[in-house]
Every structure is written in structure tokens, then in C-alpha cells.
Amino acid sequence: QVQLVESGGGLVQAGGSLRLSCAASGRAFSRYAMGWFRQAPGKEREFVSAINWSGESTYADSVKGRFTISRDYAKNTVYLQMNNLKPEDTAVYYCASRYGSYGLRSYDYDYWGQGTQVTVSS
Numbered sequence: 001q002v003q004l005v006e007s008g009g010g011l012v013q014a015g016g017s018l019r020l021s022c023a024a025s026g027r028a029f030s031r032y033a034m035g036w037f038r039q040a041p042g043k044e045r046e047f048v049s050a051i052n053w054s055g056e057s058t059y060a061d062s063v064k065g066r067f068t069i070s071r072d073y074a075k076n077t078v079y080l081q082m083n084n085l086k087p088e089d090t091a092v093y094y095c096a097s098r099y100g101s102y103g104l105r106s107y108d109y110d111y112w113g114q115g116t117q118v119t120v121s122s
Contacts, residue, residue: 009116022095033102050102
């Protein structure tokens with residue numbers, strides 16, 4: 001019912017900024033929570049941020065104050081603005097969606113994007 005397409009990944013220097021986009025298609029987009037996860041080589045998938053259909057959002061402690069999640073209902077798109085990037089942020093970033101309120105675990109989500117690589121150089 002929901003398909004997600006991510007974009008915006010790339011290579012950036014430490015201290016720089018990057019904005020990820022996730023375009024969603026399907027019915028009842030406004031009732032779906034959207035989340036961002038990331039996975040570095042050899043590590044487990046990690047929760048980054050999520051936003052409810054109400055606009056309520058939450059962040060992992062590691063990105064608070066640096067990352068901002070938002071959604072544009074008219075464009076059916078969720079964004080992750082990443083500022084003050086660090087080498088530790090290097091990972092494949094995934095967009096995910098679930099019906100209802102957001103969750104903090106990967107298994108809480110039913111739909112996933114293909115992932116986009118973010119590389120932060122020092």
C-alpha cells in the first residue's frame with residue numbers, strides 16, 4: 001500500500017550539512033508514521049528519528065540538536081535535515097513507514113525505502 005523512494009545521500013565533509021528525502025506513494029499517507037534508520041558496515045540498524053501524522057517527532061540522543069525531521073503532506077515526502085555532520089554519522093540511511101504512531105524499532109515498520117549512502121569525511 002505504501003512505497004518509499006529515498007534520495008539525497010552523498011559525501012560531505014565533517015561539519016557540513018545534508019538533506020535526505022523520502023517520497024511516499026500510496027493511500028492514507030497522512031495516517032502513517034515515518035521513520036529514519038541508519039546502518040553502518042558491521043553494525044546493527046539504528047534508530048535515528050521518527051515523526052507521526054500529527055507532527056510529533058522524536059530523535060535518538062546521538063543526533064539531537066543536529067538532525068531535524070519534517071514532512072510535507074502536499075508532496076507526500078518526509079525529510080531529514082542533517083547539520084554538523086560527524087564521521088560517526090556515516091551509514092546507509094533508510095526511510096521507513098508504518099500505519100499509526102511511530103515506533104523506535106526496525107520491526108515496528110512495515111515499509112522501507114532502498115537506502116541511501118551518507119559518507120562524512122574528516
